[in-house]
Amino acid sequence: MPLTLQELNAATPEAAAQMLDGLYEHTPWIAAQALAARPFGSLAALKHAMVRVLAQAPREAQVALVRAHPELAGKAMVAQTLTAESTNEQSKAGLTQCTPEEFARIQQLNADYNARFGFPFILAVRGPRGTGLAKQEIIDTFARRLDNPPDFELAEALRNIHRIAEIRLNDKFGVVPQLGNDVWDWQEKLAQHSDPGYAEKGQLTVTYLTDAHRACAQRISHWMHDCGFDEVEIDAVGNVVGRYHPAVAGAKYLLTGSHYDTVRNGGKYDGRLGIFVPMASVRELRRAGRRLPFGVEVVAFAEEEGQRYKATFLGSGALIGDFQPAWLEQKDADGITLRQAMQHAGLCIDDIPKLRRDPARYLGFVEVHIEQGPVLNGLDLPLGIVTSINGSARYVCEMLGMASHAGTTPMDQRRDAATGVAELALYLEKRAARDGDSVATIGQLQVPSGSVNVVPGRCQFSLDLRAPTDAQRDALVADVLAELAAIAARRGLRYTAELSMKASAAPSSAPWQQRWERAVQALGVPLHRMPSGAGHDAMKLHEVMPQAMLFVRGLNGGISHNPLESTTSDDMQLAVDAFTHVLNQIATETP
Structure with a gap:
């Protein structure tokens, strides 16, 4: 026994x-x-x-x-x-x-x-x-x-x-994490669909409106029907939308979900975990013949990664009215416009404005997501509470010095662009660490036409600066740019720094974060609060309604956007249990 x-x-x-x-x-x-x-x-x-x-x-x-x-x-x-x-x-x-x-x-x-x-x-x-x-x-x-x-x-x-x-x-x-196993199996089956050129190598790549992408949408919609959703549709941008009706017509809905597209040669769980966890919870409600005093709307967002077209967050953006008509003329690597891809997929472009949700009809938005980082894995914790999605700023930069012979130019007479950037990189480490939860990265660094025996006269590099609040991010940006100017002046260099992207932070709604916290505590898992350094669909919904996220531990050092991305069916089971606990909390709070 x-x-x-x-x-x-x-x-x-x-x-x-x-x-x-x-x-x-x-x-x-x-x-x-x-x-x-x-x-x-x-x-x-x-x-x-x-x-x-x-x-x-x-x-x-x-x-x-x-x-x-x-x-x-x-x-x-x-x-x-x-x-x-x-x-x-x-x-x-x-x-x-x-x-x-x-x-x-x-x-x-x-x-x-x-x-x-x-x-x-x-x-x-x-x-x-x-x-x-x-x-x-x-x-x-x-x-x-x-x-x-x-x-x-x-x-x-x-x-x-x-x-x-x-x-x-x-x-x-005698415990079997059956719901976690089901979520695991859905993800394994969905990962069978991959774009040409990657599928043959056993790699997972699903970009917007390819055959593999559309096959994923069909699979998800079929599974939503099997789970007992009352309405299932593929909307005008390719989102798969499942609605489980409330006990009383006209009641509000809880909005949840994540994306099903992937980066190139990516992992099976990024985004998709946040689709299947709520699907499992809804299926259990249907099996129990239970209706809640609110509805549940699960959205498998069609696009979040920006891999085929530059229009990122296209799926969740459409739900808040953020779809730019100019995006339709963007071309992919094969010269196919977004408009042509949508028409080929049978999507009705004229219906896109109708996708905008009325926030007054929703309680809020919650998202479950694999952590995409090493923190929970390092702490041996299965779940984490997201306090905020970091605000970010990206710059495309160039340091300009003077190219000269590496053997004949004395050290005190050099204007070395690369060492100027190296000094900045070391400053980034110290400055971001000072905040405790800011991060700063030089992810791209190159010396154009560099040679082993030439002092670099030019160095091109990127800056990626992130923090949990806009004020903290802006202070980080100001300090880094000031240090960049000081380094250039001290070393006799010039520089350019062009802002290429800026995104506002999305702090979690306190009441919704607390619901996740109560759910995690009820499972017997210690609370760990943490910011999200990566962007998520919740950032878009945050613009119109309260949101909060739950992170699930990743294996292999928490690696993501990589074939080694993984988590366990036991951790997925806890995520389903936590999501169900949140549903039950709202049910007791809702008249």
């Missing part, structure tokens, strides 16, 4: 420790110490209690835990001395049925990894879905992580150990 939290909470310390035996390989003290935090209201709370215990342990104890684990397809497997849990996990991943070539490759990786780090390679081989990774994915991950810095790799090993423990805990308690 599966364990229950009631049994665990009521057991003696010795009995409770025995119940949790085997979660951490040959290391029972982690679960034993975590039991001091009883009673646990949820498995999530128990999981985080164990995370906290290990985080507070000395480094020596952490390394000892890693070394307590067997190598993948290693000597212990050959000698059949693995624990029952490890045997089950390595078997599910197919590691007990390696070909001679696969076995030899893994043995070499084991040797190289141990030589570099001094502990065995740890990977949760049952994977983010819990059903097992393919052998080639395991080998590829093994090889990739060999290049990690040692401190990062130790942290990554511990994160994988926590994932192993999470899956083992689910097994002990």
Whole structure:
């Protein structure tokens, strides 16, 4: 019989420790110490209690835990001395049925990894879905992580150990994250559609109104019908809109959703997670035959990334009346105008103005999104509360000095454009760090026609400056531009700085942020508040209605816009549960 939290909470310390035996390989003290935090209201709370215990342990104890684990397809497997849990996990991943070539490759990786780090390679081989990774994915991950810095790799090993423990805990308690699995499966199936030139390479790219993009829209609309939405349509810009009606006609709607287009060679979860999480919640409402005192409108926005055309936020912008007719004449790389693409897709351009929503008919907008960053992953937290979407400013810049011979020009007589920009880059680090939550980046840096033996006379570079509030962003911009001027003057250089983009910050609505916070707390997950450095559809809706976002932890260092972008079905389950909790909160608040 599966364990229950009631049994665990009521057991003696010795009995409770025995119940949790085997979660951490040959290391029972982690679960034993975590039991001091009883009673646990949820498995999530128990999981985080164990995370906290290990985080507070000395480094020596952490390394000892890693070394307590067997190598993948290693000597212990050959000698059949693995624990029952490890045997089950390595078997599910197919590691007990390696070909001679696969076995030899893994043995070499084991040797190289141990030589570099001094502990065995740890990977949760049952994977983010819990059903097992393919052998080639395991080998590829093994090889990739060999290049990690040692401190990062130790942290990554511990994160994988926590994932192993999470899956083992689910097994002990008979818990299956079924809604998280469903969300996972939807995303896997949607990722089967990719643009030509990328699909053949196994890469995911879905740009606005391509065949793959339109196939995604059809799939999402079919799934919305299957989930029980009362109305489903593909609107005049390609948004897929599903409405679940309120209990009483004429009541307001909660607006939610995210985008289904991707960057080139991107990930499966950016945007799409925020479509499928609310879809799962609505499906459960329909299955329960339950109507809320408000409606739920889920929008799969057709375009957010600006990959095919320069018109970004085209899908969410249309909902607030921000669709510029001039955009229709923009051309893609093949010379196809936006107008032609929309006409070819059968969209009615004349109907675009009708998409504008009346804010008075909506309660607000909420969005669930993968974090796209390393913060939650580094903290071993599944969910984060977004306090604000950062305001940003971008500049295209050039530093101008004097090109001269690298061998004959004395150091005190140089006017080196590149070192001027290098000095600015170091200032950016210090200035942004001073705020704590500002960020500043020189993402593009080049010396046109540069040569190894020439002092650079020109250096072209970009500036990307972001902060949670407009005032903080503007102060950052002012300081950086002032320092740029001071560096140029001190070094005898000239410069240009052209503003190429400026976006206002979108602070979360306090009442809506608090609803997310109550939902996360109810799940037993610690609260972590954080700004969003990336832009989201919520920024557009923020212009006309209150908004707030929930972040979901990403794996692999939180990487996004990348094939390695990932999260677990357990974290997705928590996101669905949190979204449903928000719905229930609003239901109790709404007359």
